[in-house]
Structure formats: C-alpha cells, structure tokens
Amino acid sequence: MGLLRLAGRVLAVGILGWSVVLCGVFYFGYRTTESKRKYKVLARSPLSSLPRERVPGVTLIRPLKGLDPNLYANLESGFQQDYSNLEIIFAVASDSDPSIEIAEKLISKYPDVPSRILVGETLSGVNPKVNNLIKAFYGAHNDILWIVDSNVQLNSGVCARSVDALQRPSRRGKRVGLVHHIPMAVHPSLDIGAQVERVFVNTVHFKMYTAINELAIDSCVMGKSNMYRRSDVERLEVPSKTSKSVQEPQGSIEAFSRYLAEDNMIARAIWHDLGLDHAITDDIVGTNLGDMSLRQYIDRRVRWIRVRKYMVWLATILEPLTESVTLIPLIIWSLKNLTGARYLELLAFPLFAGWLGVDLAIINTYKYASPHYISPIGNSLPQFIAFWCLRELLAFPIYLMGVFGSNVGWRSGKYKMIAQGEAIPQGSSV
Incomplete structure (x- = not known):
C-alpha cells in the first residue's frame, strides 16, 4: 500500500470518526430537548x-x-x-x-x-x-x-x-x-x-x-x-x-x-x-x-465568523465539518475510499434528508417553551424546508468569505479584528 493511499485511508477513518462524534452531539442535543417536550407549560x-x-x-x-x-x-x-x-x-x-x-x-x-x-x-x-x-x-x-x-x-x-x-x-x-x-x-x-x-x-x-x-x-x-x-x-x-x-x-x-x-x-x-x-x-x-x-444575512454571518476566529480559532476551523454541504460529500468520499463500493453518491439524498429530519425534530421539541408558543418554523413547512436548503447551500461560501478577512461592519461602525478577539476602528494602528 502506497504512502499516499495509506494517508487517504487514515483521513477517511478520521472523517467517519468525526461524523460519529457529531452525530452523538446532535443526538445529545435532541435527547436534551426531547426530555422537556412533555412539559407544555414550564414549571x-x-x-x-x-x-x-x-x-x-x-x-x-x-x-x-x-x-x-x-x-x-x-x-x-x-x-x-x-x-x-x-x-x-x-x-x-x-x-x-x-x-x-x-x-x-x-x-x-x-x-x-x-x-x-x-x-x-x-x-x-x-x-x-x-x-x-x-x-x-x-x-x-x-x-x-x-x-x-x-x-x-x-x-x-x-x-x-x-x-x-x-x-x-x-x-x-x-x-x-x-x-x-x-x-x-x-x-x-x-x-x-x-x-x-x-x-x-x-x-x-x-x-x-x-x-x-x-x-x-x-x-x-x-x-x-x-x-x-x-x-x-x-x-x-x-x-x-x-x-x-x-x-x-x-x-x-x-x-x-x-x-x-x-x-x-x-x-x-x-x-x-x-x-x-x-x-x-x-x-x-x-x-x-x-x-x-439576503445581503444583510450574509454580511451578518461573515461578521460573526470573523469575530469568532479571533476568539475560538479551533472551533472556527472545524466549523465546515459541522455543515451538511461539506461533511456529507466527505462521508461519501471516505466510504468509497475504504470500501471501493460504487454508486455511493446515491447516499447523498437520504443523508441530506436525515440531516433535515434531525433539525425538524429538534426544533419541534422546544416550541412549547417559546414566548406565546410561537412556532419556530412558521406557518409553512414546505417554505421552511426551501429556506433550509438555501441556508445549507450558502454555508460554505459564507464561511470562506468570513475566514479570509478581518474587517467587519457593525451598526454604524467599521472595525478591524485583532488578536484575542479585540477590535479597533478601521484605519487605526495597533
């Protein structure tokens, strides 16, 4: 087995291991909220x-x-x-x-x-x-x-x-x-x-x-x-x-x-x-x-990615590996690398559907605790799913925009992020 092939297999195992850990985190979040679902009125x-x-x-x-x-x-x-x-x-x-x-x-x-x-x-x-x-x-x-x-x-x-x-x-x-x-x-x-x-x-x-x-x-x-x-x-x-x-x-x-x-x-x-x-x-x-x-949404997400990378850099680096649009293709590649099986690309649809199902299951568990029982998905499930798909597709491009840059706009100010998550006005010297 060549060194490059061995490295690929090690990477594939690592990706699948990370996926299992992330599934555990998602399941833990679901179980945490599910345990409260029976309480339609908070104590x-x-x-x-x-x-x-x-x-x-x-x-x-x-x-x-x-x-x-x-x-x-x-x-x-x-x-x-x-x-x-x-x-x-x-x-x-x-x-x-x-x-x-x-x-x-x-x-x-x-x-x-x-x-x-x-x-x-x-x-x-x-x-x-x-x-x-x-x-x-x-x-x-x-x-x-x-x-x-x-x-x-x-x-x-x-x-x-x-x-x-x-x-x-x-x-x-x-x-x-x-x-x-x-x-x-x-x-x-x-x-x-x-x-x-x-x-x-x-x-x-x-x-x-x-x-x-x-x-x-x-x-x-x-x-x-x-x-x-x-x-x-x-x-x-x-x-x-x-x-x-x-x-x-x-x-x-x-x-x-x-x-x-x-x-x-x-x-x-x-x-x-x-x-x-x-x-x-x-x-x-x-x-x-x-x-x-939509422009304001993108700017908002870019801003907070740039702020976070100076405060919790490791979590920011790992962020793409918590998104469906990046992790699911990596999972499929890893399975193909380890098994050599064909047509594994067909797994993409059920994996995306499962990801959506987890999100819908989790938010359904906490609607009773919201002010005046406001629905977290609105009045139209199909509309919510459409915007969910758009959010998923935008996630990685927004991440790239955010991680490569230090300037942010917030309210009426323009700032540059520096070490330890601090900010200075744009044009100022440190």
Missing part, C-alpha cells in the same frame, strides 16, 4: 409566589437604540415577569432616541414596577452596547443584573427560574456565575434574508448551542438574555494575566468594550478566570428579526 418557580422582601433583588437592564421590531411587546414582557423584587432600567445613549417614547409609555402603564430611563453613554471602547450599559451597570440598585437585548421577548417566568438557577449549585457542584437562555428567531419579515436567518438560529445554532451547554465542556454563551452578579464582573481583569492582548488591562464592565462580542467574553471570563459555572434554564427567549435582506 413555575417557587420564587414567583414569594413577597418582595423574601427574594433577591434583580435589575433588568435593557440597552436601547432605535426602534427594534416588536419593541413595545419586547419591553413590556419585562414588566410582566412573575417576580416581586424586580427593577427595570432602560439604557439609552442619546436623549433623542425614538425608543425613549415607548419606554416612557410602559413606565406609566406599570407604575408598581420600579423602572427608569438612564440617558448617556460612557465612551470606554469600540463597543457601543457596552458604552451604553456602563451607567446602568453601576446605577442598578441590585447586585443581580439581567441584561436583555431590546429585540428579545420573554416568558413571564424567566426571571424567577433564572434566579433559582443562579442560586443553586451547578450539576458539577460549583457556584453558578451566569445564567443564560436559548434564543429562538421569531417574527421574520417576508424578506429572504430574514427567513434564512430564522432557519439558522432555530436549527444550526440551536442544536450546537444546546449540546455544548449541556455537555458543559466550555463557555458557550450568546448575549440575548444573560443574568450575573455585578460583584463577580467587578472582580474581572481584562485581559487576564495569561492573555497576549495588545491593550492595557482594565477591570469590570468597561474592560469588555474592546470586544464586539462582549457577551461571549464576559461569559468566558466568568468561567475561566473566576472558575464559576454557567446554567441554562428551560426557557426560550424570542429574538424578533423583522426585515433582513
């Missing part, structure tokens, strides 16, 4: 029935900028929490922001819920969300902070269940430093980009996010809805002593303004630097999509 936390003085105080912070889709209902869901000791702060950078009017209406509608608007940002770094959060972070009356994006809609029991999870030891017996929730894309427009984004969030992102967090092998957090203690974040020094960052260390929330993915970096610091675990509740938080063109 109510005992904290929901206790008076104010008997539950820990929580400050819900909503950073606002502009009029996000479904903004009124999103913000109102915070006032409707079954939790007696909740403060709400709306953080707004400018007093001319149109979201202020909606926040004021809700404050008037719910006078029994302590709530206020804090206007003004602290220019600490490139991340406008963190700059907007700083005043609310220090102005909150409670140590437990719950940061929720303005496009997120919540179930009424999320807060109480999250405080429960924050106070209990993790499955590994460690103190929990952060509680987060699985996002589900809801209310997309008819735009192709919005429909494809819904497919991505509700299939690819969901199954990997769920499995990694259930396995608890490392920090994996998306910042749509995160709860942590201010006192823990204030203990952080970023970058940590082991980091090769080009910037000088800072402490507390301000330190994370150098990152575009501040949510992920806060979570990683809590996990690695403080040695605290994360917890994820059974709740699903609805992320309202609104309008999104």
Whole structure:
C-alpha cells in the first residue's frame, strides 16, 4: 500500500470518526430537548409566589437604540415577569432616541414596577452596547443584573427560574456565575434574508448551542438574555494575566468594550478566570428579526465568523465539518475510499434528508417553551424546508468569505479584528 493511499485511508477513518462524534452531539442535543417536550407549560418557580422582601433583588437592564421590531411587546414582557423584587432600567445613549417614547409609555402603564430611563453613554471602547450599559451597570440598585437585548421577548417566568438557577449549585457542584437562555428567531419579515436567518438560529445554532451547554465542556454563551452578579464582573481583569492582548488591562464592565462580542467574553471570563459555572434554564427567549435582506444575512454571518476566529480559532476551523454541504460529500468520499463500493453518491439524498429530519425534530421539541408558543418554523413547512436548503447551500461560501478577512461592519461602525478577539476602528494602528 502506497504512502499516499495509506494517508487517504487514515483521513477517511478520521472523517467517519468525526461524523460519529457529531452525530452523538446532535443526538445529545435532541435527547436534551426531547426530555422537556412533555412539559407544555414550564414549571413555575417557587420564587414567583414569594413577597418582595423574601427574594433577591434583580435589575433588568435593557440597552436601547432605535426602534427594534416588536419593541413595545419586547419591553413590556419585562414588566410582566412573575417576580416581586424586580427593577427595570432602560439604557439609552442619546436623549433623542425614538425608543425613549415607548419606554416612557410602559413606565406609566406599570407604575408598581420600579423602572427608569438612564440617558448617556460612557465612551470606554469600540463597543457601543457596552458604552451604553456602563451607567446602568453601576446605577442598578441590585447586585443581580439581567441584561436583555431590546429585540428579545420573554416568558413571564424567566426571571424567577433564572434566579433559582443562579442560586443553586451547578450539576458539577460549583457556584453558578451566569445564567443564560436559548434564543429562538421569531417574527421574520417576508424578506429572504430574514427567513434564512430564522432557519439558522432555530436549527444550526440551536442544536450546537444546546449540546455544548449541556455537555458543559466550555463557555458557550450568546448575549440575548444573560443574568450575573455585578460583584463577580467587578472582580474581572481584562485581559487576564495569561492573555497576549495588545491593550492595557482594565477591570469590570468597561474592560469588555474592546470586544464586539462582549457577551461571549464576559461569559468566558466568568468561567475561566473566576472558575464559576454557567446554567441554562428551560426557557426560550424570542429574538424578533423583522426585515433582513439576503445581503444583510450574509454580511451578518461573515461578521460573526470573523469575530469568532479571533476568539475560538479551533472551533472556527472545524466549523465546515459541522455543515451538511461539506461533511456529507466527505462521508461519501471516505466510504468509497475504504470500501471501493460504487454508486455511493446515491447516499447523498437520504443523508441530506436525515440531516433535515434531525433539525425538524429538534426544533419541534422546544416550541412549547417559546414566548406565546410561537412556532419556530412558521406557518409553512414546505417554505421552511426551501429556506433550509438555501441556508445549507450558502454555508460554505459564507464561511470562506468570513475566514479570509478581518474587517467587519457593525451598526454604524467599521472595525478591524485583532488578536484575542479585540477590535479597533478601521484605519487605526495597533
């Protein structure tokens, strides 16, 4: 057997071995959600029935900028929490922001819920969300902070269940430093980009996010809805002593303004630097999509690939091997290499169908936990399948666009990604 042929066989075995591992991860994610399928109503936390003085105080912070889709209902869901000791702060950078009017209406509608608007940002770094959060972070009356994006809609029991999870030891017996929730894309427009984004969030992102967090092998957090203690974040020094960052260390929330993915970096610091675990509740938080063109979808995916490759480079390198359009052809090649069998290309259709079936099975298990039982696939299964196919076909070209490049656009800014996941304005020198 020639050396080249031997190398091919070793590679084929490796690809098939990886495929088995990935199937195990997918199955684990499915079993995790399937175990909750029988509960069409999430269990109510005992904290929901206790008076104010008997539950820990929580400050819900909503950073606002502009009029996000479904903004009124999103913000109102915070006032409707079954939790007696909740403060709400709306953080707004400018007093001319149109979201202020909606926040004021809700404050008037719910006078029994302590709530206020804090206007003004602290220019600490490139991340406008963190700059907007700083005043609310220090102005909150409670140590437990719950940061929720303005496009997120919540179930009424999320807060109480999250405080429960924050106070209990993790499955590994460690103190929990952060509680987060699985996002589900809801209310997309008819735009192709919005429909494809819904497919991505509700299939690819969901199954990997769920499995990694259930396995608890490392920090994996998306910042749509995160709860942590201010006192823990204030203990952080970023970058940590082991980091090769080009910037000088800072402490507390301000330190994370150098990152575009501040949510992920806060979570990683809590996990690695403080040695605290994360917890994820059974709740699903609805992320309202609104309008999104196909170009905007592609730009969004490219941006986050470029951000991730500087934070978790190994996971980024392996990403194509988690996509059907790249892995299935590799599986067929591996089988042909090892067996010499003919016509194995015919396996492509059942393999793709099986991949789709796994995605549909997984998302069907968590629809009961979504806000107001919103369907994760919409009203048309054939339409969802069509956009699923488009998403799969776009995955590898988007990956190539993302992995070869460092410049990103986010909101109104243009940035260049540098070491350790930090960002600098385009044209700046390091």
